[in-house]
Amino acid sequence: MKQGGFGRIAAAAFVGAAFAVTGVAAASAEDAAAGDAANGRRLYLADGCFECHGRAGQGGAMNYATPALAQLEMPVESFVAFLRAAPRDMPAFSANVLSDHDAADILAFLRSLPGRRDAKDFPLLNQ
Amino acid sequence: MSKRSQSPGVGRRNFLKGATFAGAAVLATPVAANTPLLDSSTERAKASVPGPKLASAETMPPTADPVSQTTSGGDFMVDVLKTLDIDYLAMNCASSFRGLHEAVLNHGGNTKPEILTCPHEEIAVHMAQGYAKIEGKPMAMICHGVVGLQHATMAMYNAWCDRVPVIVMGGNIIEANKRGPGAEWVHSAIDPAVIVRDFVKWDDQPTSLQHFAESAVRAYKVATTPPMAPVMLSLDAELQENPILDAETLHIPKLSMVVPPQGDTAALAELSRMLVAAENPVILCDRVARTPAGMARLVELAETLQCAVVDNAGRMNFPSRHPLNHSFRRSVIAQADVILAMEVNELWGSLNAFSDRIVRSSVPSYRKTAKIVTLGSRELYMKSNYQDLGRYQEVDISIAGDAEASLPTLIEQVKRLTDEGRKTAFEARGKKLAAAKLASIEQAKSDATIGWDSSPITTARLCAELYGQIKDEDWSLVGSSIKLSWPHRLWNFNKPYQWNGGSGGAGVGYNLPASLGAALANKRHGRLTVSIGGDGDFMFVPSTLWTAAHHRIPMLYIVHNNRAYHQEYMYLQAMATRHGRGITNTEVGTTIKDPNVDYATVARGFGVYGEGPIADPADLGPALKRAIAMVKSGHPALVDVVMDPR
Numbered sequence: 001m002k003q004g005g006f007g008r009i010a011a012a013a014f015v016g017a018a019f020a021v022t023g024v025a026a027a028s029a030e031d032a033a034a035g036d037a038a039n040g041r042r043l044y045l046a047d048g049c050f051e052c053h054g055r056a057g058q059g060g061a062m063n064y065a066t067p068a069l070a071q072l073e074m075p076v077e078s079f080v081a082f083l084r085a086a087p088r089d090m091p092a093f094s095a096n097v098l099s100d101h102d103a104a105d106i107l108a109f110l111r112s113l114p115g116r117r118d119a120k121d122f123p124l125l126n127q
Numbered sequence: 128m129s130k131r132s133q134s135p136g137v138g139r140r141n142f143l144k145g146a147t148f149a150g151a152a153v154l155a156t157p158v159a160a161n162t163p164l165l166d167s168s169t170e171r172a173k174a175s176v177p178g179p180k181l182a183s184a185e186t187m188p189p190t191a192d193p194v195s196q197t198t199s200g201g202d203f204m205v206d207v208l209k210t211l212d213i214d215y216l217a218m219n220c221a222s223s224f225r226g227l228h229e230a231v232l233n234h235g236g237n238t239k240p241e242i243l244t245c246p247h248e249e250i251a252v253h254m255a256q257g258y259a260k261i262e263g264k265p266m267a268m269i270c271h272g273v274v275g276l277q278h279a280t281m282a283m284y285n286a287w288c289d290r291v292p293v294i295v296m297g298g299n300i301i302e303a304n305k306r307g308p309g310a311e312w313v314h315s316a317i318d319p320a321v322i323v324r325d326f327v328k329w330d331d332q333p334t335s336l337q338h339f340a341e342s343a344v345r346a347y348k349v350a351t352t353p354p355m356a357p358v359m360l361s362l363d364a365e366l367q368e369n370p371i372l373d374a375e376t377l378h379i380p381k382l383s384m385v386v387p388p389q390g391d392t393a394a395l396a397e398l399s400r401m402l403v404a405a406e407n408p409v410i411l412c413d414r415v416a417r418t419p420a421g422m423a424r425l426v427e428l429a430e431t432l433q434c435a436v437v438d439n440a441g442r443m444n445f446p447s448r449h450p451l452n453h454s455f456r457r458s459v460i461a462q463a464d465v466i467l468a469m470e471v472n473e474l475w476g477s478l479n480a481f482s483d484r485i486v487r488s489s490v491p492s493y494r495k496t497a498k499i500v501t502l503g504s505r506e507l508y509m510k511s512n513y514q515d516l517g518r519y520q521e522v523d524i525s526i527a528g529d530a531e532a533s534l535p536t537l538i539e540q541v542k543r544l545t546d547e548g549r550k551t552a553f554e555a556r557g558k559k560l561a562a563a564k565l566a567s568i569e570q571a572k573s574d575a576t577i578g579w580d581s582s583p584i585t586t587a588r589l590c591a592e593l594y595g596q597i598k599d600e601d602w603s604l605v606g607s608s609i610k611l612s613w614p615h616r617l618w619n620f621n622k623p624y625q626w627n628g629g630s631g632g633a634g635v636g637y638n639l640p641a642s643l644g645a646a647l648a649n650k651r652h653g654r655l656t657v658s659i660g661g662d663g664d665f666m667f668v669p670s671t672l673w674t675a676a677h678h679r680i681p682m683l684y685i686v687h688n689n690r691a692y693h694q695e696y697m698y699l700q701a702m703a704t705r706h707g708r709g710i711t712n713t714e715v716g717t718t719i720k721d722p723n724v725d726y727a728t729v730a731r732g733f734g735v736y737g738e739g740p741i742a743d744p745a746d747l748g749p750a751l752k753r754a755i756a757m758v759k760s761g762h763p764a765l766v767d768v769v770m771d772p773r
Contacts, residue, residue, distance in 0.1 A: 050772070051693065051696055051697045054578060054585065054772065054773070055578070058585055060771070061612065087482070089482060091700065091705055092705075097704060097707055117579065122572075127595060
């Protein structure tokens with residue numbers, strides 16, 4: 001385990017932007033229907049995605065902040081392409097370890113997550 | 128400033144007059160060496176006449192064997208420590224310093240220093256590290272000079288990397304003919320400090336009490352002069368234990384603290400011209416605030432310039448909610464035309480985006496045209512072996528000097544150069560930065576809502592719940608061994624003692640004992656100490672909790688129980704993924720499961736109040752409330768929170 005401050009925390013913007021650039025178009029309804037969210041959840045945990053992005057897709061930190069993925073809006077093709085050539089410290093998942101089909105399931109799971117809510121509804125976040 | 132003047136009653140010469148042996152010592156007369164045993168192969172002479180040695184041995188008084196004494200070198204050593212105003216001596220008891228141990232208790236009255244009983248030398252040093260960063264002065268620790276120092280080394284390295292003074296002492300028996308068989312031999316060394324010399328600023332092995340006095344005062348002075356660092360004194364056991372033979376000549380030298388050096392005035396003037404003329408100057412800081420004045424000075428400089436501050440948080444440098452705090456908007460670095468880096472150890476790492484790939488690469492995160500100026504004491508003292516210096520960063524001006532000490536001059540020069548036109552520009556810049564800061568705070572709140580009701584509990588939820596319980600107290604967060612950004616994103620840090628940085632050397636096992644040392648410092652100020660630490664860190668040094676209970680040190684300790692050595696878990700995942708195999712196998716060797724550790728039960732076993740494991744976020748608030756009530760009654764408390772990784 002490494003320790004440290006938040007020296008590279010805002011680099012999340014870099015990776016977040018990479019997701020955004022890849023996902024030029026909004027996800028379609030067909031994309032959402034294509035994946036099995038339950039299998040996606042299993043893979044998200046088994047394949048270690050949660051380690052950096054959190055079980056709720058809330059994001060986290062490795063050597064810099066890692067982006068939130070809950071309700072990720074990205075076409076499945078772009079999502080798969082991103083996984084195959086992930087930037088910086090994120091490992092690239094080859095088809096040997098993660099099929100296109102399984103990747104689509106993971107995306108379906110991410111889209112199924114509740115995601116962010118209105119912070120004004122949380123007194124503990126307004127103190 | 129003379130420390131001696133702060134310790135009335137301990138003069139340089141009012142010390143232990145008339146040191147004597149008692150008893151048989153007064154009869155001592157030099158005696159010839161025993162007759163050597165005859166070689167067994169030598170034929171014994173028949174009816175030999177006793178020779179002069181044998182005759183002497185049989186007719187003279189017995190060998191001198193005093194049984195008590197009225198003074199000890201350890202007493203003098205204690206008096207020296209008292210003049211240095213050292214409050215605590217952390218230790219795990221060991222025979223090689225039994226003389227000093229006894230003297231601290233019975234000559235010194237176990238006060239200044241007071242002994243802190245620690246179950247491991249690593250705990251003792253880390254306590255001293257955490258203590259110094261809150262109290263602003265060093266604590267001492269003592270250990271076996273061989274095996275104890277070996278235990279202490281990693282913590283000393285953390286303190287070295289963190290620029291924290293710790294007075295380390297180790298017992299030794301220098302003279303071979305004085306060592307008893309067995310442990311005293313394996314616990315002695317010719318040069319005990321050799322294993323730590325790469326990460327202490329200075330060390331010595333005094334061979335007389337006067338030598339000790341001078342070296343102890345020098346050690347304190349060296350350790351507390353920026354850049355601060357641990358120092359090491361090896362103490363001969365006989366010197367500690369035996370009577371003082373030269374009391375009339377002993378003298379405790381006066382301590383005069385070094386005035387930290389300011390940066391060169393002309394260089395600061397050039398820097399101030401650059402800052403005033405810049406369109407988007409950015410201040411990057413790490414270990415700037417070494418006294419409570421540091422934060423106020425940095426705020427004054429930033430407000431004068433109305434420029435962004437990016438805080439690497441090695442100390443409590445800058446208020447977290449200040450409109451100019453843009454630590455979580457590092458894009459300001461990319462926009463900067465002048466970057467002032469103050470007391471930043473690894474500047475390259477702050478100014479470049481590094482990619483941990485098969486082919487490692489990096490790109491600068493600053494403009495090519497940006498002017499970079501460093502101000503700090505780091506380069507005034509360097510060592511070679513351990514690479515805590517980071518990659519070489521090209522800069523335009525490198526000013527050697529203590530940043531906190533240099534700030535008043537820099538502020539004055541900036542103010543003098545700021546005309547009405549620049550002032551108007553600064554105000555406009557400040558308004559934009561303030562708006563961006565407000566947006567970043569709102570973004571943090573929004574981000575914190577994701578997974579709010581999840582179990583395991585999110586780190587954001589934990590931090591929001593914890594802040595809700597302590598925000599109206601005089602709180603001090605003294606540890607976070609995990610990359611928890613949430614406190615600094617969500618909490619209002621605005622007092623110099625509300626944060627004290629990280630481990631320095633990223634050595635695991637820092638957070639719990641260093642937090643306890645900081646809590647000890649906070650105790651006398653009546654502050655509520657809280658700390659969030661990883662479960663992996665806890666597992667290295669769990670017995671720290673016994674010290675907390677034994678010495679009644681109040682502290683709320685949150686175990687961020689993600690059941691893994693999580694950074695390594697992520698690295699292993701990256702390796703398996705890179706190699707295209709076994710990506711579901713990475714729990715092996717990286718996780719702390721099967722069985723899960725029940726940290727609350729562990730705490731109770733050490734006499735500490737324990738709550739948990741808490742896995743339902745709805746249970747968290749009440750558990751924290753109960754634990755804080757325990758802390759406010761003067762006791763340590765632990766809450767085990769089953770949390771998401773980061």
